[in-house]
Amino acid sequence: MKYDVAVYIGRFQPFHNGHLSVVQRSLEVAQHLLILTGSHLASPDTRNPWSSEEREEMIRAALPANWQKRVSFIPIRDHLYSDNLWLTEIQQKVLEEAGEEARIVLVGHRKDRSSYYLDLFPQWDFLEVPRLEAVHSTAIRDAYFSGSEESNYAAALPAGVADYLTAYQQTGRYQWLRDEADYIKGYRQAWAVAPYAPTFVTTDAIVIQSGHVLVVRRKARPGKGLIALPGGYIQQDETVLEGMLRELREETGLKVPKPVLQGSIVENRVFDAPQRSQRGRIITHAFCIHLKPGPLPSVRGGDDAEKAWWMSLADLYAHEDQFFEDHFQIIQHFVSRT
C-alpha cells in the first residue's frame, strides 16, 4: 500500500453509495481510513440532521466486517468564519490519530463546487476519486423529510443506512425535523414569487456581563426550542443599530436604558456565510455589548422568545449543540476577543 492513512472529509448527511465507493477506493491505497465527519456539534436542522455519533453508527452499519477495524471516525466542527480554526482542528486531530510519521493521502472530488478546501492541505498527497453522478445527499434528505409514503429515499443508500433511517422515522426528533422542513419549504415558496432571489437582513445582540451571555429560547420555527441570540429581521424604517436595540428589548425585556446599551457596544460585525440559514440567504449584523460587572439585570421572555436568561460561559460551551444556526460561532467570535 502506498499510504498509511487516507483522510476523507464530508458531512455524510446521510452516507450513501457514492460515499461507500470512496471508502472502498481509499482502502485500496491506504492501510487505514480516517473519516472526518463535518458539522460536529451543530444543532440539528434539515441540512445536518444527524449528530457525529449517529453518523458513525450509520456508516459502520454500511461497512463490511473486514473493513471495520481499518476505519475510524473524527468529528470536526464547522468554523464558518475562519478556515484557520477549521484547519487547526483537522491538523491536530489527524496528527493525534495518524502520528508524525504517517504517509497521508487526502481523498475527494475536486470538481465539486464546495471542495475548494481540498487545496488547503499542501502537506498531504491528494487522490481524486470518481463520483457517482446521480447520487446527492440533498435529494435524499428532501425525499426523506418530505414525509411522502412513495418517496424513494433508500434507493442509493447502503442497506445498513436505509434500515437506520427507517427506524429513525419513529423518533420524536424525526417529527421535529419534518415540521422544520415543512416550515422552511413554506417560507421559501412564499418568496418564490419575488423577481430576484431575496437576501434577508437581520440583527443580533451579544450582551455579555461578568462571564454570562444573554440568550433566548426560540418559541417559533425554524429552530423551535433551540437556544439563540436575541435578534430578528430589520424593519424598513430603522437602521441596523436601531433594529438590534428594538429586538433585544422585545425578546428579553432587558431594562438597561438605551443610551447605556448603545454606549456599551464594543464591536459590531457582519456574519454573512451564504449557508448560515436554511430559510435562504440571511445576512446578520451582530453587535457585541459589554455591560459593567455587577448583579445581572433581570430579563424575561417575550414575543418570539419563550424565555430569556443569562447563560454562564461554562454552560455555553456545554450546550454548543443546541444553538440556532451559527449563533454559537458568533458568540465564540466575540467572547474570544474581550
Next chain:
Amino acid sequence: MKYDVAVYIGRFQPFHNGHLSVVQRSLEVAQHLLILTGSHLASPDTRNPWSSEEREEMIRAALPANWQKRVSFIPIRDHLYSDNLWLTEIQQKVLEEAGEEARIVLVGHRKDRSSYYLDLFPQWDFLEVPRLEAVHSTAIRDAYFSGSEESNYAAALPAGVADYLTAYQQTGRYQWLRDEADYIKGYRQAWAVAPYAPTFVTTDAIVIQSGHVLVVRRKARPGKGLIALPGGYIQQDETVLEGMLRELREETGLKVPKPVLQGSIVENRVFDAPQRSQRGRIITHAFCIHLKPGPLPSVRGGDDAEKAWWMSLADLYAHEDQFFEDHFQIIQHFVSRT
C-alpha cells in the same frame, strides 16, 4: 416682534400652501425669516427633483412683494450619517446670516414623523406651527411625475409654484425624472408580491490611489448618467467581500490582482440610512481600498457602467451634485479618515 430671526428647515420639493402658511406665521413673530432648503447639492431624483437655486426661485415666485426682503435662503446639505456635520453646517450658516446677538426662533411641526431633529437646537426657542393636514409634497410629486394629463398636482400649490412646475414640464430634466419615476414604480411593483417588504443588500468599493477615487458613470436606471461607486447587488452564494470584488472588476476592469485588492482594504462600513435609495430599502456594505502611490492602474467601463475613471479629489468636490444616491457622502466618509 418677539424675534429677530425665524428659522424654517425643509425640503420644499415642491413648496406648497402648507409651507406658505408657515412662512406667514413666521413673519408674524420675527422680523426676518431664514428658509433653510435641505438636500443641497444632492443629485436630482424623484424625491429631490429641484436644486436649491430652483427652489429659491420657485418659493420667491410664491411670496407677496412685501415679504421678499424679509426672507432669505440658506441651502443645507444632507448628512445622512452624521447629525453633527449637519448641525455644524446649520449653526455656522445661520450665525453668519443672523449675527451673534439675534433672538432666534425655530419653526416647525413637532408631530411630524421626520421632525425629531427639532430637538437638536436647544439654543433657540421653538414655535409649533399648525399643519395643513391634507397637503403633502410626496403626493404632489407622485401626481406631477405620473405624467397623467388629469393629475391635479397644482391644487395645493401657490400660483407662482404651479406656473413654475408647468413650465418645467418642457425641460429635458423633467423627462429624465419621469423616466426615473417610471423605473422606480416598476421596480417597486415587481416586489409588491413579496410576503414582507424586501430589504436589498449591495456592496460598494471606494478605491483610492494618490488623491484619486475610482468611479463609474451609470449606464442604466435608476440614476442613468450619474456618477457612482462601482457596486451592485450581492449574489446568493457569495460573501459581501466577494460580491464587492466581483462588482469592482466587472464594472471597472481594474487589473490589480484580487489578493492585492483584498490586502489593501483599510476599512469597511455599512451604510444603512433607511431613505438612501428610491428603489426601496437598500443596505450597502462599503469597502475602502487604499492602493500604493504610483501610476494609476488602467480601467475601462463594462456591464452596468458606461465608463470607469479615476477622479481627482478636486474634481470630486466640484461634482458633488452628480453623484448617485448617497455615494458622495460615502466617499467623503472614507476620504476624511485617511
